Amino acid sequence: MSPAEEAPELGDAFFARPVGEVADDLIGCELIAGDAAGIIVEVERYEESDPASHSHRGPTPRAAVMFGPPGHLYVYRSYGMHWCLNLVCEPEGRGAAVLVRALAPTRGIERMRARRPRARADRDLCAGPGRLTEALGIDGTLNGRALGGEVRVHARRGAVALVRGPRIGISRAVERPWRVGLAGSGHLSRPFPAPAEAR
DNA sequence: CGAATGATGGTCT
DNA sequence: GACCATCATTCGT
Numbered sequence: 001m002s003p004a005e006e007a008p009e010l011g012d013a014f015f016a017r018p019v020g021e022v023a024d025d026l027i028g029c030e031l032i033a034g035d036a037a038g039i040i041v042e043v044e045r046y047e048e049s050d051p052a053s054h055s056h057r058g059p060t061p062r063a064a065v066m067f068g069p070p071g072h073l074y075v076y077r078s079y080g081m082h083w084c085l086n087l088v089c090e091p092e093g094r095g096a097a098v099l100v101r102a103l104a105p106t107r108g109i110e111r112m113r114a115r116r117p118r119a120r121a122d123r124d125l126c127a128g129p130g131r132l133t134e135a136l137g138i139d140g141t142l143n144g145r146a147l148g149g150e151v152r153v154h155a156r157r158g159a160v161a162l163v164r165g166p167r168i169g170i171s172r173a174v175e176r177p178w179r180v181g182l183a184g185s186g187h188l189s190r191p192f193p194a195p196a197e198a199r
Numbered sequence: 200c201g202a203a204t205g206a207t208g209g210t211c212t
Numbered sequence: 213g214a215c216c217a218t219c220a221t222t223c224g225t
Contacts, residue, residue, distance in 0.1 A: 044217070052217070054210095062210060079218050080208030086217090099217060118220075130218045169217050 007154040010147070014155075015070035019045045019089040019096040020178075026087070026098060027182050028156035033136035036108025038126050040153075041182040042101040042189055044167045046086070048094060051172040055095025065144045066095040073151060075133070075143040082130030083139050087147070101129045101168070101179070104187040112136070128189040165192040 046053035074086035103126035126132035161183035
C-alpha cells in the first residue's frame, strides 16, 4: 500500500488571520497530541469584543496567553476539574482564540479509552471540550506552548460542509452564532439546533 | 428523551 | 463571594 501523503502542518500564518476564518477552516483538520489524534468536528470562537470571552477584560493573568502570538495553546481549567483547549488566533496583541469542542477520533483510540474508562461508546471519547483533553492527555502544563511540539494540527484535505449555532455553556452574548460544526458529524458534543422553518 | 444536581477549584470583583 | 467556555449521574415524563 502506498504511504498516505501527510497533510501539511498548520503554522503561525494560518492562525494569524481573523478568528472567524480560522474557526471555519479548522473544521476537518486533524489534531494530533502525542499518541492520539482526531478530526476537529466542532469549535467555538472567542474574541476581545465578546463579553463571553476570557479576553474581554483585557490581558488578565489567565487570559494573557490569548493576547500572545498566534499558533499557541491556551489551556484553562473549567469548573475546577476539566481542561479546555484553545488555539490562539490573530496577530499578537489581540485577545482571540478558538475553543476545540469535539473530535472524531482517528488514532490512539485504545489510549483514549484507557484515559477515559467511564466513556461508554467511542463517540463519547472526544465529544466535548473537557472530554477531548482528557482523552488526549492535555492539561495545564501545555498552556502557552507553541503548536508543533506535543500538539500539532494538520491541514484539511477537501471541502467540508459547516453548521453554525449559538455557543454552549455561556450566559452572555448567547445570540452570536459562533459555534461551528462539521455537518452530519456523529461526534459533536451536542446536536446543532435545527434551522428555523421557512413559512 | 429532558431537567436537576454534585463534584471541585481558579479567577476576578 | 459570585461566577463559571463541564461532565456524569440520577430521577421524572
